Amino acid sequence: MGIQRIESVTYGIDNLDECVRFFEDFGLFLVERTDEHAVLESLTAQTVHLDTAPTPALPPPVEPGNTLREIVWGVDTKNELTRLVTGLRHDREVTEDAAGVFHTADETGFGVGLTLARPRPADVTPRPANTLGAVHRRNTPLEPLTRAHPLRMCHVALNIPKAGKEEAVAFYTDRLGFRAVDIVKPMGVFMQASGDDDQHTFLLCHRPDKAGVNHIAYEVPGFDDVIEGGNFMIERGWREARKLGRHTVGSNVFRFVHAPCGGRVEYAADMDRVDDTYETRVHETTPPHHIWALRTNRDADAPA
Secondary structure, X not given: XXXXXXXXXXXXXXXXXXXXXXXXXXXXXEEEEOOOEEEEEOOOOOEEEXXXXXXXXXXXXXXXXXXXXXXXXXXXXXHHHHHHHHHHOOOOOOEEOOOOOEEEEOOOOXXXXXXXXXXXXXXXXXXXXXXXXXXXXXXXXXXXXXXOOOOEEEEEEEEOOOOOHHHHHHHHHHHOOOEEEEEEOOOEEEEEOOOOOEOOOEEEEOOOOOOEEEEEEEEOOOHHHHHHHHHHHHHOOOOEEEEEEEEOOOOOEEEEEEOOOOOEEEEEEOOOEOOOOOOOEEEOOOOOOEEEEOOOOHHHHOOO
16 A cells, blocks of 8 residues: 555754653653654654754755654555655665665655554543433543643644645655645645545645745544643643644644744644545635634633
8 A cells, every 4th residue: 555654753953852851741752862862752653753963864954943854654565665665766866774764855855764664553542422312421520631642643744835846746646655635726735645544644835935844743532632732731831833723624623832843743633534535625725724713702801
């Protein structure tokens, strides 16, 4: 089938302590740390690499400051991995490291890696919900979650320049087997990896007309995890980037937090799942960002 998931991401950063604290607060687990480098992982063994001195083998950063340097995609079989790497070598340099990861760059200059996917099963137990006629929790009051622990990285959004946007998308659709699921002409293209059933795995956004990391989304089991995870991040001193809401494209509930490593991270839950029968939608105008977002007038009406 080809690419199954995001296997790892690498950020080039200037403050390792701050970025490690951020991702531990976010709910990832620290598995490796040196003076210059740290690795954290999700419950399904995807990894976030934080480097104050990134390897020179990576492409140059596409924007100044802390930013995303590489996305490594996990492929299902050795045959598929070989096929994809061979195709890439027709027109660009591809190197292989000691861990069996193949490295190159896309049309915008972002680092792209390919390796065998190594998913680890996770115990996913969404909170049972009750409503009239569908009772799934009886005699069991809920307890606070307090914080969230992401199951997995579910999608990445990158900003790209408008010039060359068709070629940038074609690299992923023609060379790596992604398919466009929502083409939003004024904004960007949402794509799905061939082995994924999330409504989108990847977004190339040309609306800002510049290259850089936009965000990485992390799936959590449910709505409460999105809310309590975001609350915990705020309590720990991190800054929310968007109010709680539900996206139009993908339908997932979201909460964004600014990340010191560059861009933002998103808690996400309840995303649409689609298969090959889902037809690509082409939007001449940009759909609303969200179906709903949290509104309140409590603060405005509170007594002085």
